[in-house]
Amino acid sequence: MTEQRFDQLRLEQVSRRFGEKTVLDTLNLTITGGEFVALLGPSGCGKSTALNCLAGLLPLTQGSIWLDDQRVDTLPPERRGFGMVFQNYALFPHLTVRGNVGFGLQMRRVGRVESHRRVDEALRLVQLTDYADRLPGQLSGGQQQRVAIARAIVIEPRLVLMDEPLSNLDAALRLDMRTEIRRLHQSLGLTTVYVTHDQEEALSLADRLVVLREGVVQQVGTPQQLYGSPANAYVAGFMGYRNLLSMTVTAGVGASVTASGHGVELTGLAVGDLSPGPAIVAIRPDDILVGEPPAGPSGNRIEVSVEVTEYHGREISVQARLPHGQALQLRTDVPVERGEVVPVWIPTEQVLVFPDSQAAGSEQADRLEVVV
Missing domain, CATH: 2.40.50.140 (Nucleic acid-binding proteins)
Structure with missing residues (x-):
């Protein structure tokens, strides 16, 4: 499965306000194609707002978002070519696993033969081939999350956005799914932006971490850099x-x-x-x-x-x-x-x-x- 490649994703002076409250304040971040970046912080720090701005679910109050030389913040969500994995899975209960995974391809009017091929490949990658004809209600939480991931990658996205996708799973299953997400990221060469409040999850998954506090970036760096050399006491708190x-x-x-x-x-x-x-x-x-x-x-x-x-x-x-x-x-x-x-x-x-x-x-x- 080969997604559309890009060299850089750039967020330039990105801000988002709700009335008088600034939730995201002049975020500047460059993400290299193929990189796994985690946005880390407590509830209300602006990390999910940043993800929703990337996805096109929230308009920017200020700034711009670029994929190489293409400005994408002016495009509607369906034209950005991004895959999204939500915290609550957001599966259609009346559609089978195959129907859920193929829904995005249907909306993009992909041909039946090509759609069938892509869905089969996505189900194989998340190890759900034997569950293709089941409904979401017949699956475990971990299996439902795999369906959500398959639905995100089947459209061969330029970027995968994940909003706390493991928070509804039990501790043991979270560990298994962390390994699964990292395996898919590496094997498919995906570019991933991942939101979490769990520092252990961020350290184990990401190539780089972005720690946010009240909408302002506190530190950006590799897991080793933030773990060994936190920039301030706030970052230190998230690094153990x-x-x-x-x-x-x-x-x-x-x-x-x-x-x-x-x-x-x-x-x-x-x-x-x-x-x-x-x-x-x-x-x-x-x-x-x-x-x-x-x-x-x-x-x-x-x-x-x-x-x-x-x-x-x-x-x-x-x-x-x-x-x-x-x-x-x-x-x-x-x-x-x-x-x-x-x-x-x-x-x-x-x-x-x-x-x-x-x-x-x-x-x-x-x-x-x-x-x-």
């Missing part, structure tokens, strides 16, 4: 830094700074322009190690009170408290008990310190939606 602590920078030499707060003192790596004063200290739960630090200047030894433990097989997820009561999330394979006070330590290079201005306002609410 579940502990975001308001502290005060008290000293610093070069890239190394020391911050105090909640009855502890931590040394870490400065991110951005830091000076003595308010800061956000970011730590991943996996980077907090139970026990005494090794001999030498490893630093960052603190004591915490264990409040909640959750058994996860090879490891225990722990909610603990710092001396002044601030919650701290950690994961360990060391047995700990509720009510116990235990020493922990964090390697200096695993502690990131951001200017406080980078993590203002709704950060607490946003962190609740981060999947870690």
Whole structure:
């Protein structure tokens, strides 16, 4: 199955307002043909709005969208040649699997023989050949999602748009479908724009991530770049830094700074322009190690009170408290008990310190939606 190729998809100064509210603010993004790009952020950050602007379901308030030298934001949705996979599948309940997959070809007046060939190929790719004559109500959630994907790719689209397509599936099925989506993307050479609020999903699928906050891009980069070097505390929250602590920078030499707060003192790596004063200290739960630090200047030894433990097989997820009561999330394979006070330590290079201005306002609410 060979879709129509292009070199670049460009979003230039794309904005979308609803009345006085700006939901998407001057988005500039270039996507290379064959790339898998994930738009990541909490509900209301503008990611689905961006996708709907691409699809032609929402007109732009400002800006333009280009496929190479062709401007496409002025075209109606059916003339853009894009495939769309919705969160709720949007299948026709009275049509068979074959009828649903072939519907777009019928609307494009593709000949019967060619249509039959394309539908057969699409069903083979999503491994649903044996289900061609069933109705959607006779399928599992994962099978219905495969039908929706087959319907999107059967038209041989220039671009596939996916709006949180796995959010209605259970955890195990989401893992299977993630692998399936990545396999199809790679085997067909698709260009894909994928919307999600799940950082693990985005990291596993995408070639590049675009993190949005209140309609504004916070960082664009590869999964490795965002995971290893988040630009600010907001991005860090989506990259697994579940502990975001308001502290005060008290000293610093070069890239190394020391911050105090909640009855502890931590040394870490400065991110951005830091000076003595308010800061956000970011730590991943996996980077907090139970026990005494090794001999030498490893630093960052603190004591915490264990409040909640959750058994996860090879490891225990722990909610603990710092001396002044601030919650701290950690994961360990060391047995700990509720009510116990235990020493922990964090390697200096695993502690990131951001200017406080980078993590203002709704950060607490946003962190609740981060999947870690």
